[in-house]
Amino acid sequence: xxxxxxLAVRDLNGWYDESHVLHGINFDVKPGEVVTLxxxxxxxxxxxxxxxMGILGKRQGSVQFEGTELxxxxxxxxxxxxxxxxxxxxxxxxxxxxxxxxMLPPEVKPGGLSREAVLEMFPNLRERLGSQGTKxxxxxxQMLAIGRILRTGAKFLLLDEPTEGLAPVIVQQIxxxxxxxxxxxxxxxxxxxNFRFAASVADRHxxxxxxxxxxxxxxxxxxxxxxxxxxxxxx
Ligand code: ATP
Numbered sequence: 001x002x003x004x005x006x007l008a009v010r011d012l013n014g015w016y017d018e019s020h021v022l023h024g025i026n027f028d029v030k031p032g033e034v035v036t037l038x039x040x041x042x043x044x045x046x047x048x049x050x051x052x053m054g055i056l057g058k059r060q061g062s063v064q065f066e067g068t069e070l071x072x073x074x075x076x077x078x079x080x081x082x083x084x085x086x087x088x089x090x091x092x093x094x095x096x097x098x099x100x101x102x103m104l105p106p107e108v109k110p111g112g113l114s115r116e117a118v119l120e121m122f123p124n125l126r127e128r129l130g131s132q133g134t135k136x137x138x139x140x141x142q143m144l145a146i147g148r149i150l151r152t153g154a155k156f157l158l159l160d161e162p163t164e165g166l167a168p169v170i171v172q173q174i175x176x177x178x179x180x181x182x183x184x185x186x187x188x189x190x191x192x193x194n195f196r197f198a199a200s201v202a203d204r205h206x207x208x209x210x211x212x213x214x215x216x217x218x219x220x221x222x223x224x225x226x227x228x229x230x231x232x233x234x235x
Contacts, residue, residue: 006031012061014051021047023211034188036198039208045191049158053085054078084154088161090145092133099129111153118147139170160191175200207232
């Protein structure tokens with residue numbers, strides 16, 4: 001028997017002011033899965049994450065998380081329900097040190113990783129604790145951003161292009177971390193352009209085009225669908 005979805009997105013529509021961007025997004029995420037949203041620039045992947053998180057001006061449809069309807073809830077309530085969002089721009093405080101970023105807010109939320117646990121997961125950060133946010137490499141910034149959201153205690157993570165602009169060796173390191181998180185029971189929705197990376201971490205891929213999910217590809221079938229995927233992504 002397959003598990004009930006942890007997140008069920010149904011006919012999700014979203015707007016920026018008058019601009020209708022999401023036109024009925026549908027997908028499921030089961031507990032412990034890693035799924036990706038793949039698609040060209042402007043397809044609506046980031047907007048989908050923002051709509052789930054409640055940080056889009058207007059949204060309609062249904063987003064059920066553990067059976068609770070999130071449409072109509074404020075972003076704070078959605079975060080409190082156990083969802084964390086790591087935006088593409090990473091959301092770290094440039095003027096604060098790594099340590100200050102990690103300790104903001106100072107208290108770890110129930111179920112969240114302690115400062116020490118984050119540093120064990122990302123040993124690179126330990127050597128950079130006194131460095132200012134802006135002085136970090138892209139990879140270090142990404143690790144700090146993921147480390148920060150792990151302190152919230154959320155077990156459901158929305159990650160927007162965590163590998164963007166990173167060196168291959170760092171991409172691999174992030175990939176190992178995501179697999180480690182999955183093995184610890186985290187559930188992850190990943191927006192990705194790098195589909196070698198996506199293939200190395202995900203159970204399933206949803207292809208987004210013009211604000212809709214137009215295809216679903218199990219990771220095990222990815223190799224058989226590579227031509228189709230290239231066509232979707234225009235690569
Ligand atoms: P990318 O990788 O470029 O972020 P994406 O698939 O995540 O691609 P979105 O960022 O979700 O795409 O963008 C979907 C559509 O919404 C695009 O047409 C984009 O131009 C538009 N859009 C994105 N952000 C805004 C905004 N703040 N105001 C108005 N329109 C926006």
